[in-house]
Structures are given as structure tokens and as C-alpha cells.
Amino acid sequence: MSDATDTPVARKAQLDTLAVTLLVVCCAFWGFQQILIKWAGRDIPPLWQASLRMWGATALLWLWCRWRGVALFGRDGSLGGGLLAGLLFAAEFVSIYIGLQYTPASRLTVFLYTSPFWVALLVPRFVPSERLQPRQWLGLWVAFGAVALAFSEAFTQPTAPGQWRGDALGLAAGLFWGLTTVAIRTTRVATVSAEKSLFYQLGVTALVTPLLSLALREPWSLDYPAAAWGSVFLQTAVGAFASYLAWMWMLRHYPVTRVATFTFLTPLFALVFGVVLLGEPLTLRLVLALAGVALGIVLVNRR
Secondary structure (H helix, E strand, C coil), rough: CCCCCCCCCCCCCCHCCCCCCCHHHHHHHHHHHHHHHHHHHHHHHHHHHHHHHHHHHHHHHHHHHHHHHCCCCCCHHHHHHHHHHHHHHHHHHHHHHHCCCCCHHHHHHHHCCCHHHHHHHHHHHHCCHHHHCCCHHHHHHHHHHHHHHHCHHCCCCCCCHHHHHHHHHHHHHHHHHHHHHHHHHHCCHHCHHHHHHHHHHHHHHHHHHHHHHHHHCCCCCCCHHHHHHHHHHHHHHHHHHHHHHHHHHHHHHHHHHHHHHHHHHHHHHHHHHHHHHHHCCCCCCHHHHHHHHHHHHHHHHHC
């Protein structure tokens, strides 16, 4: 999937089998990643955990680029857009980690997955070919409604003091995720390799998160149990490196409005892994939500 040169590539009008397979695999891991973060979070402070993850992923990406001969520092006019995408990417993760201090993960997840709406609203203003038709908008709402259904129990529980802050940060994270995708699609970053696009985001976040961790006075250490380090390794090697690199490659080659719709699968995969790995009950609500997301994705991507 590597693009060794920073030259424009032909963008496909539809998602093919390769894209759909990659999207499902990425979403499945991102759903499992929530469990990994919980495991490591028992021992490692959240922003320090994010810092370790981003440092490791940046180093892996740099080694990958050295091996593949992918240029990362050539002048190609992408610096401004790349730094913007990196700052937005960092803001998303900071909003998530801080927001989880105020609101349950299930509530924040629903707000986070407003991201595809921002992509569908903003990208067509710059790229008319990405505009969704009424049927596709219906599919977007069906998919989001299914996710909200799956997590609806979180909205019937008593509200904790200050929970509105976490909800607001969840919405902000969804906005920042959407804006990151818009920045990648509508600036010179769209013409660079997937590796360089990801390098901007990981590199900036690797600089921002430790500064915020220090500001919040999180304790730093490297003396953690093997299970915690195993979780960080998977988050780093598979999550922040391999899956995000595949995501950047797909944003470069396929319609981003259609690609973004698949992210609705991620929170449902998290619930499925909760059933399979944690013994949580399989409810009718979850089954209906899975069917609703599948229907929404079909409506958005149907020719």
C-alpha cells in the first residue's frame, strides 16, 4: 500500500473489496482497542499512555519509511496542511482522554461518532464530487441512530456532576476527527504519501501529549506489568501504526465520505468484544444496532 512518491494518484469513485476488507479489519481492531486501553489504564495514566503510544508509533513509521525509501522531509507544499492535520489529530485524542475523566466511555463514544457527519457536511464544500445524495444521508442517519440505540442505556442513567464537560469533549473529539479528515482531503496533504500524512499526525501528537501530561501532573514511569506493556505494544504497532497507515492510504484513494461511514462499526465491535471476551450479555438492542449500521453502510455505498 505504500506510495513511495508524492505524486497525485487516481481516486476511485467506489469502495472495492480491498477497501471494504481493510475498513472492517481496522474498525474491528479499533473496537478491541478500547479494551486494550482499559487494561493498560489500570497501571498507566491516560495521557502518559497516549504519549508512549505515539512515540512508539512515530518511531515505527520512521523505520518503515527508511526501509521503503519513502521521503518524509522533502519540500512539497504540504507543511501547513500537515501541521494543521497533526494539531487536529492531537486535539481529538486529548479531548477523548480528558473527556473520559468526566463521562462514561459509552456516552463519549456516541458523541465521538458524530465525525462522519462533519466529513459529509464539510468535504463537499471543497470537493463537489464527494457530495452525498438524499439516500446516502438517510444511510448516515440510520447508521448513527443504530449506534445511539446500542448505547442508549448510557443516557437513561443518572447524570454525574460535571458530566456535561465529558459530553462536550466527546462532541469536540468527533469534530476534531472530522476536521482532520477534511484537512487531509482538501489540502496538499492529499497529494503526499500515506506515510507522510500519518507522520504529520503522529509526530505532532507525540509532541503535544507529553506536555499536557506534565501539565496535568501525571506520574511518569516505565515500571509497569507485562500485561500493560503488551497492551501498549498492540495499541502502538497495530493501532497507531498499521491501522492508521491503512486508514491514511484509504483516505488518499477512495471517497472520504463513504470511507468515514464505516467507522460506525467501531463502537459496535467494541460491544461485540465485550460479549465475547468479557462475558457481557448479547441483547436484542445490540443485534438491531448491528443490522442498522449494516443497512446504513449499504445505503451510503450502494451505486
